[in-house]
Amino acid sequence: MKKSFVFWVEEYLYNPKFFQKILSFLLYPLSLLYCFIMWIRFKYTTPEDFGIEIISVGNLVVGGSGKTPFVTALAHNQKNIAVVLRGYGRKSKGLVIVKDKENILVDVEQSGDEAMIYAKKLPNAVVIVSEDRKVAINKAKEMGIEKIFLDDAYSKHDIKKLDILLDVPTKNNFCLPSGPYRERLWKGKFAMVLQEDKDFxxxxxxxxxxxxxxxxxxxxxxxxxxxxxxxxxxxxxxxxxxxxxxxxxxxxxxxxxxxxxxxxxxxxxxxxxxxxxxxxxxxxxxxxxxxxxxx
Missing domain, CATH: 3.40.50 (Rossmann fold)
Incomplete structure (x- = not known):
């Protein structure tokens, strides 16, 4: 039942059929309200400067866009770095150091699948999962890290960072719940937008x-x-x-x-x-x- 629902939602968001399009238009007033709330949140948030280089790789829509392989490709030949992410799907809570500068410290159930990919593919990187990215950034600084990559953190407008957005083509250009967009690229918000086959x-x-x-x-x-x-x-x-x-x-x-x-x-x-x-x-x-x- 859960799997069927998830696939229906993916179809509704990215390639809606006739009745799904009707539902999308019915929900459009909620999308306008949602997008307005997210704009207000961005407009009245002041980014905190952590005094360290931070690069965020994300996308504006829900679902996969290649963030994990992009961060891996960007970070693979760099030293004294950390990758920080939420650790979606893990069975642990709070801050967990998945990998220090030398060893993987936990199993995939504690780290989540995406964090374990980084741990295995980036032997020189520290990998930290935490629901609170600021706590994880400070922990990385304590460990002597000089550069931090944030996985899926565009919406963390309270963190000073360079935002990279991976463009995801979709036939549905509405915000949630009518479409897949979590946020827009707001006016006044700088981000580097990259496209598949053009930039990677x-x-x-x-x-x-x-x-x-x-x-x-x-x-x-x-x-x-x-x-x-x-x-x-x-x-x-x-x-x-x-x-x-x-x-x-x-x-x-x-x-x-x-x-x-x-x-x-x-x-x-x-x-x-x-x-x-x-x-x-x-x-x-x-x-x-x-x-x-x-x-």
């Missing part, structure tokens, strides 16, 4: 390929993977940040008679502990250093 491109690597693979993934708008997929036996989509069980994955292998499960790295960090046969569709970003050469 996706590069995929297929590892441990088998002749019969079943796609299993729990990312937002999983149809985004279609253009990068090799031939698969079947596709199994779960809601974003879904916590897999070994039993449900074993059932997929049996039903499809597959030799392996094809997963993204976001899925891999949650599934690898089960010891099942996995093939990895690793999506990374190649940055075109025009606008972003100085970062």
């Amino acid at each position: 491109k996706r590069v995929t690597t297929l590892k441990d390929e088998t002749s019969k693979m079943s796609l299993v993934t729990a990312i937002a708008r999983p149809q985004r993977l279609d253009s990068y997929l090799p031939e698969v036996v079947a596709k199994h989509y779960f809601e974003d940040h879904h916590n897999f069980t070994k039993e449900e994955l074993e059932a997929i292998l049996r039903k499809d008679k597959s030799e392996s499960l094809l997963v993204t790295f976001k899925d891999f960090v949650k599934i690898e502990k089960f010891g099942l046969p996995l093939s990895l569709l690793d999506l990374e970003l190649e940055l075109k250093y025009g606008k972003i050469s100085e970062l």
Whole structure:
């Protein structure tokens, strides 16, 4: 039931059908009110200067846009850095140091899937999850960090930072609840807006390929993977940040008679502990250093 609802909402927000469009227009007055409240929030917020370089990578809409691989690509060759994020889907609360400058300190249940990606892909970075980004920034400064990357923090207008926004094309340009926009790029708010294929491109690597693979993934708008997929036996989509069980994955292998499960790295960090046969569709970003050469 939850999975069906999540996919219906994604369709409603990004590619609405006729009756969904009607619902969207009926909710439009609420969208105007919501957008006005978010503008007031921005207008009367004063950003705090933490005395350290902070770069935020985000997007204006709900759902996935490639923030995690973008931060990874931007930060991979830099030193004395920290990545700070909320840690959505984790079973812990408060501030958790997922990785210090040398070691991963917690498991994926405590970190959340996206934080664990950073921990595994950025060996030189400190990774911190916290609902309160300011607390995490101060903790990173205590640890001697010189540069901080915030994952999905455009809306944190009370933090002085450089905002990078990844543009996400959509046929629905309304604010919530009529459309996918959480906020607008407000007048007076500077942000670097980057577009796929213009400022960056996706590069995929297929590892441990088998002749019969079943796609299993729990990312937002999983149809985004279609253009990068090799031939698969079947596709199994779960809601974003879904916590897999070994039993449900074993059932997929049996039903499809597959030799392996094809997963993204976001899925891999949650599934690898089960010891099942996995093939990895690793999506990374190649940055075109025009606008972003100085970062």
